Amino acid sequence: xxxxxxxxxxxxxxxxxxxxxxxxxxxxxxxxxxxxxxxxxxxxxxxxxxxxxxxxxxxxxxxxxxxxxxxxxxxxxxxxxxxxxxxxxxxxxxxxxxxxxxxxxxxxxxxxxxxxxxxxxxxxxxxxxxxxxxxxxxxxxxxxxxxxxxxxxxxxxxxxxxxxxxxxxxxxxxx
Numbered sequence: 421x422x423x424x425x426x427x428x429x430x431x432x433x434x435x436x437x438x439x440x441x442x443x444x445x446x447x448x449x450x451x452x453x454x455x456x457x458x459x460x461x462x463x464x465x466x467x468x469x470x471x472x473x474x475x476x477x478x479x480x481x482x483x484x485x486x487x488x489x490x491x492x493x494x495x496x497x498x499x500x501x502x503x504x505x506x507x508x509x510x511x512x513x514x515x516x517x518x519x520x521x522x523x524x525x526x527x528x529x530x531x532x533x534x535x536x537x538x539x540x541x542x543x544x545x546x547x548x549x550x551x552x553x554x555x556x557x558x559x560x561x562x563x564x565x566x567x568x569x570x571x572x573x574x575x576x577x578x579x580x581x582x583x584x585x586x587x588x589x590x591x592x593x594x595x
Contacts, residue, residue, distance in 0.1 A: 422472035423513070425520050430463035430481065437466055437479045437501075444503040455571045459562055461593035463501060465524065467517045471508065478504045478513035480521045481595060484531060488589040497525035497534040497579065500595030502542075518549060526579055533583045537572035537594060551575040555585035560594045569594055 428436075450456050463481030471477050483498030499521055504514045525531050535554070538546055543553075554574040559566055569590070576583045 423477070423516065424470040424474075425516065426468045426470075427482075427520060427524055428466050428468060430466050433466045433468065434462075436468060436476065437503075440476050440479050440503055440505055441501070443505060458571055459593055460500070461498075461595045463595070466501075467520045467524070469513045469517045469520075475508070476505065477508035477511070478502075478517045480514075480517040482521050482524055483595045484525070484528065485590070485592055487591045488587075489532075489583055490586040494532045495528075495530040496583075497528070497531040498595040499534055499536040499577075502536075514545070515549065522577060522579075532580045534577040534579060535583075535588070535590075535595075536575050536577075537569070538575055539572055543573065543575075546575050551577050552582075552584060554583065554588065557587045558590065558594075559588070560590040561592050 461483055464484055465482040467480040467482065468476060469478040479501060480499060481501035483500060484495060486493055487496045499518065502514060502518065522534065525534050536546065536551065552575060554576045558569045558574045560569045
């Protein structure tokens with residue numbers, strides 16, 4: 421398998437990623453999902469995986485921010501917008517992209533742990549790759565103000581430290 425992996429600026433690379441999002445999450449389908457009302461943060465960086473033929477096979481968004489875990493300010497990382505083109509699923513592209521994203525976060529000395537939010541049908545995928553369910557409360561910002569985020573299950577990945585539970589305030593929009 422020959423692939424190309426790029427890690428690009430989030431805003432600048434959105435035009436490349438958007439067509440994949442439109443295929444994976446068509447607007448008519450998204451409107452039926454329990455998270456259709458959520459306002460999401462924009463990725464700081466994007467991992468884009470292309471096939472040998474130059475097709476965009478997979479996307480993973482990378483986020484970093486100062487948050488609060490158990491009322492202690494710290495930099496955390498985030499993974500979001502994990503999307504694999506239906507024609508390229510089950511070829512390992514998501515694992516490759518996820519590994520590149522984790523390595524990018526690991527390379528930052530200030531990022532303590534990573535967080536992602538997951539639908540039930542994807543939980544086993546992330547657990548098999550070292551993610552752990554976060555037991556506790558997650559708070560975030562939405563247009564109506566600060567809210568408890570319960571739309572999807574939170575998972576964490578240990579980088580410098582583990583964060584298995586407690587109260588996590590994202591101090592901004594979820595990803």
